[in-house]
Amino acid sequence: MARSIPTRTRLGFTLVGWLVGLLIFFPILWTVLTSFKSEGTAIATPPQFLFFQWTAENYAEVNSRSDYFKHFMNSVVISVGSTLLGLLIAIPAAWAMAFAPTKRTKDVLLWMLSTKMLPAVGVLVPIYLLFRDTGLLDTRIGLTAVLTMSNLPIIVWMLYTYFREIPGDILEAARMDGASLAKEIVYVLTPMAVPGIASTLLLNIILAWNEAFWTLNLTAAKAAPLTAFIASYSSPEGLFWAKLSAASTLAIAPILVLGWFSQRQLVRGLTFGAVK
């Protein structure tokens, strides 16, 4: 029988929940507010919260100085492309590990994850030389490939966890009905794992969107995504916080909107299998 929770406790938890939520969201809110201030108001002490003279001049300045749309399109192509390519490789890999494990499967999984433990800068020069020799520097294809590789371990791990929750008997039943391996993965496994695949997809798009090491180091003028757009507004000599905030807001807005609309899917996927 479910235990009834006293109203006061429930109120307390709700309040704490809201407080934690606000605390996490506050830096984003502050960035958005700062983007509407003048440079002078942005550094004012005490900081001004809502009652200042709102201005959109920072957005106008940012748009006149850089080509936002070009950077935005590069971000879309690179993040979506690398995630789809990653899924294409990871779904069969996760299937093999979840439904046809060997005694080395656990080791393979750990080894895959261990590739994330090396700091990216450690392989910058070799990758840079490879890209130079293959003509991939400053290309969307090159960046898509490198982000696919860097996010693949996470995609495989996430999918492996979701697939493990699916009873192997269902797949076996499909096999007994004469389904080939490809059909089993496409028509039986994938539809059942949609919440898991969707949350993996979304999380990896977010990771790729925010990736700021490879996207900054392997691009110049043509394939530079929104991370390079932001980097052109921060400055160690000069307080341009309002312009930087406007550039940051423009860069995070698309992914924030995507996250907002897909939050139900995201939460469902992330808690998939948590309660049996």
Added chain:
Amino acid sequence: MRVRLCAVATCSAMAIAAFGTTGATAETLTIATVNNGDMIRMQKLAGAFTEKNPDITLEWVTLEENVLRQRVTTDIATKGGQYDIMTIGTYEVPIWAAQDWLVPLDFDADYDVDDLLPAIRAGLSIDGALYAAPFYGESSFVMYRKDLFDEAGLEMPEAPTWDFIGEAARKITDKGNEIYGICLRGKAGWGENMAFLTAMANSFGARWFDMDWNPQFDQPQWKEALQFYIDLMKDAGPPGASSNGFNENLALFQTGKCGMWIDATVAASFVSNPDESKVADKVGFALAPDNGLGKRGNWLWAWSLAVPAGSQKTDAAKKFIAWATSKEYSELVAEKEGWANVPPGTRTSLYANPAYQEAAPFADLTLKSIQAADPTHPTVDDVPYVGVQFVAIPEFQGIGTAVGQQFSAALAGQTTVDQALAGAQALTAREMQKAGYPK
């Protein structure tokens, strides 16, 4: 089917041919620049260059200083060839030129290379050959609050000593009202606190290395300089100074919390801009302090344009650099945006121009500060390196930051001055030994 394939192949070949032809007539220069105001202005005005040179198109990669440095260094060290023109500083030029990574620049008589300020030109040349053309140069000086000085009955000399600065800073300080006599860099980093402290130490007669590349932090000059800095900051500096860099001090000064601030000359235009600064009409300027040893505690930096050896478009790149760093460009900026916005610190003729002197009240002090710095003889005794606030060797970024952490810890009160200097000496000696420097 075969017919359709042939048609597609023919169309593709034609498209590729057409694309190839277009590519051959117009040359595209990819330019990596730092995102300061002068560079962004150059980007805006570059239309004047492409109008005159319709066969050249420009592509810009504008980044903040640290990201730019990481990116262009990776590219040039691997001969990546992504950029045709790079914006680099006085730290990189001697190192890269010695590695044959840069194309030497030779300009015609119209460019008037002798008009470049000698200190800046010396920092960008090796054996008399110029490897980068200065776009804008800066030094450091004292910015102070005239109103606070008047209230305290003090008068700032044009060329103050460290003793006067110390005395004045302590007199002005009113911690109860959040007025701090002096704001100086404390944040650890080779381009942060070490830029200031190395330049300051020069005026105390300290040096990084002797002529045999032995570190000198165990010498009394370093102890005197660091002790002076830490005592001064304890008595008259703002709280939490060990995490303050240029931007933090700029915010403090602009909001009226600093009596003095010694930093880059470029800050003068920010603190005297009434849109950004509360104290715009109360700011005075003076040369960086000295200690009676013939060297002032100011640095020298020039953002310069260079052509990497990996570029395939050397001629077009040189043409652009000659335009962007010419007298003609200065006149163009003056015509479009006024003399006050002309990039400072590169040409003697600019400082002789009455229109410029009138528009930029701190022009004279900037020139004197730049002239007072000598990158080949930065301190009292001879040194084996080039550089005023840095040592132009590849290892310096790492060593400078590690030493900066020691000094920042001493400022925060976590270690003593002696411990910080001993730590700096040990780590520098170890790194230099590993790199094979000491003779």
